[in-house]
Amino acid sequence: MAKIFSVLGRAGIGRVVNPLGRTLVRAGISPDVVTVIGTCGVLVGALGFAARGHLLVGLIIITVSVCTDMLDGAMARARGYSTPFGAFLDSTMDRIADAAVFGSVAFWLGNTGHPASMAAALICLAAGQVVSYAKARAQSVGIECNVGIAERAERLVLIGVGALLYVVGVPYVFDVALWVLAALSLFTAGQRIVHVYKQSAGQRTPLGGGPAAPPRERHDDVAGSSR
DSSP, X not given: OHHXXXXXXXXXXXXXXXXXXXXXXXXXXXXXXXXXXXXXXXXXXXXXIGGGTOHHHHHHHHHHHHTHHHHXXXXXXXXXXXXXHHHHHHHHHHHHHHHHXXXXXXXXXXXXXXXXXXXXXXXXXXXXXXXXXXXXXXXXXXOOOOOOSSXXXXXXXXXXXXXXXXXXXOTTHHHHHHHHHHHHHHXXXXXXXXXXXXXXXXXXXXXXXXXXXXXXXXXXOGGGSOX
């Protein structure tokens, strides 16, 4: 369900960010600048507001800032090319933003006497990093790893909906959302491990020096030697 929401959300937001992306490119603004600004916005919303319990304000700031994750992509498409550094920067900033969001939620829950929910938020934080790392590491060895029930967009949608329902007074829903997300994140990490295992079955990577050479046979026949 979260994946459906995220796809529909991306489709709707795309109608706004694509023209805006073209406008920013014409103005000479780099997608890398937008990536960094978006991450800074997430940090403000998470550390400045969500960590102090101001979930609604934090949620609004984070949601607007996360949309830049689509804006920088739209700018790259409007420009007609991407760069290796841009892809690296985008992935790195995503990890920082995710850590800020779940770390801030865990901090707030711990300070308000909700240790179980804090544990769920920490599991989400750790498992989410593993999910993203598994994909990047798989790609580094030549294996595509786009599988998984709870990718980054789905994780952000679930925690965002849970926080919004908590703000409007629905009890326990935020706690349930965190535990569901924790379980889905762990499951997704497992999915990617199994996927890479199957894709790499039978592959071998030669190590430096190759197999050890067999020992040379010693000849003691002086007459047959060339010495």
